[in-house]
Amino acid sequence: MTLNKNKMIREIGRRTRLKNREVQLVLETLIDVWTEELVAGGKIELENFLVLETQIIDRGENAGTLKGGNAPRYVRRVSSRVSKKLRGQLNEGSHD
Known part of the structure; x- marks a missing residue:
């Protein structure tokens, strides 16, 4: 669903x-x-649920050289992680 x-x-x-x-x-x-x-560049924290934050990734000096060289060296991505409480609830509900 x-x-x-x-x-x-x-x-x-x-x-x-x-x-x-x-x-x-x-x-x-x-x-x-x-x-x-x-x-x-901030972080979002929802207590007992999840955290969202941006990370800056350094792709190195030669980023994109295989495909023409116009790729940015630094890129930002959003990462997420679940709280310990939610992780526990998810693991309790898992059926292996």
Whole structure:
């Protein structure tokens, strides 16, 4: 199952009895705030859930030389890690 934006809006609206339009506005604003924080090089920590942060990767002096040489030396990527609590819950629910 995939929880996409529309399903999330409906489920939050159902659980909170907020109008879907209000939930959508909050969710879109949250995404904007998170995006701004990550672009600025910040970190997002949701206690007992996950951490999102950007990392700068140095690809070395010869980055892209095999394919024409225009690849940037430094690239930024977003990394995520789950909290210990969530990791424990995921491991409890795993069926090997």
